[in-house]
Amino acid sequence: MTPYSPRLTRLIEALRRLPGVGPKSAQRMAFHLLERERDGARALGAALVDALDNIGRCEQCRMFCEDQACRYCSAQRAETGQLCIVEGPADLVAIEQNTPYRGRYFVLMGRLSPIDGVGPEELGLPRLGAMLDAGWVRELILATNPTVEGEATAYYLAEMGRARDIRVTRIAHGVPMGGELEYVDAGTLAHALSGRRSL
Amino acid sequence: MTPYSPRLTRLIEALRRLPGVGPKSAQRMAFHLLERERDGARALGAALVDALDNIGRCEQCRMFCEDQACRYCSAQRAETGQLCIVEGPADLVAIEQNTPYRGRYFVLMGRLSPIDGVGPEELGLPRLGAMLDAGWVRELILATNPTVEGEATAYYLAEMGRARDIRVTRIAHGVPMGGELEYVDAGTLAHALSGRRSL
Known part of the structure; x- marks a missing residue:
């Protein structure tokens, strides 16, 4: 038997559909929202519905866009x-x-x-x-x-x-800024060498 | 200037109120919901509103409860x-x-x-x-x-x-099952020793 009531189960299941959220995190989120963030939960519910109803894709660039004119x-x-x-x-x-x-x-x-x-x-x-x-x-x-x-x-x-x-x-591919050659993977290092530029 | 449109900004801000969710995770969640989980997003929005409206506290035990009779x-x-x-x-x-x-x-x-x-x-x-x-x-x-x-x-x-x-x-406090004495902190070990039981 699940220790949650039906609505709580449904909320936890819904939260699990967020990327990177497992059962423990979903339970923690649900309890947190119900205990201490009821305003936040209401804002999230409204923001979700509003976003789904109003955010589409730009006809031109395919980026998310909510107005006629994509920025x-x-x-x-x-x-x-x-x-x-x-x-x-x-x-x-x-x-x-x-x-x-x-x-x-x-x-x-x-x-x-x-x-x-x-x-x-x-x-x-x-x-x-x-x-x-x-x-x-x-x-x-x-x-x-x-x-x-x-x-x-x-x-x-x-x-x-x-x-x-x-x-x-x-765009250029090579050793990332701040990275150390010693620890860079073979493919990246080979790419960085073959893609060298004259200074 | 924020790179998000107003509704997207609002959604990302709302997601940040979940525990353990920072700006990067919130952006990832928002994009994931809008791109691939529109059904999930709608379910989450509905589950949130439903939970807020119907889940209260039990009069007796103070646990979350949605019916007259707490389980x-x-x-x-x-x-x-x-x-x-x-x-x-x-x-x-x-x-x-x-x-x-x-x-x-x-x-x-x-x-x-x-x-x-x-x-x-x-x-x-x-x-x-x-x-x-x-x-x-x-x-x-x-x-x-x-x-x-x-x-x-x-x-x-x-x-x-x-x-x-x-x-x-x-409830008993001591060395956790599967734990190793060598790595247990001082307070826990002292507690475990003083709380020893005869076998």
Whole structure:
């Protein structure tokens, strides 16, 4: 017999659907909300419903967007002539928060993975093709992850850019800042050496 | 400028009120819910509202309770003559899940802590006194945590039991099962030695 009442069970089960939350954390969250954060729980419930009802995807860049005009698809950003392609919304946020880049984005919401049935259609690449055909893109920056699938996706995207005579760049991969050569994995070190630049 | 739209900001802020969730986790949760778990998000929103509206405290034991009759305050449990006192709901669940104990409970929802303004009133001790006066309690089991405040609380509760000629017991503290003496802290080891039992 579960030691929880039905509604408590339901709340704990619902909390477990959050990423990284197991049974113990879910119980702790439920008890915390009921004991000390009833206002917070109500705010969370309202914010969830509100977000689901009002946050959609931008028609252009596929980033989460709640208004008609996506903040990342402004004419001002298009003027830079730069289009950065990332795998997910978190990647966009990371670039936006930590770099001075202020060009436009295209969020794939995934990566090419034929084994999972994710092809160019699922990533919205026809729409990306139309965007590239529009003529304002002068540099296509590929910021997919340096994984096997991310690299394959980057290769495919590079072909799309080259076919339209657009300059294609890939973000640099190598030894992370503050990292120590001694502890860097073999693949990264090999990549860093072969990708060396003249100073 | 925050890289999130207003509703997304609100959702992330609300998720941060969950215990153990910082800005990065909250962002990850929000994106995960919006990208892949919209059903889960809706279920969570509904479960939160439902729980807040319908889960209250039991009049008797102070545990979370959603029905008129608290499952932990049954006549059957009272027949054992045992009353176990714990600091919080999670402690009750831990005992219920991991031990054969099936007596009644009293949940303090805290511990005596004069410095934080938590006295006998806040812990519902007058109600506990009335419960002890009712006459069915033959053993008062003190399962507060072995911290300074938990010990002080246990001491106070023991006095309440003794004043009514009720047998008072304290759960055992010592070397945890599977633990190694070499690595056990000094206080626990001293406690284990002074609390040795004849075999």
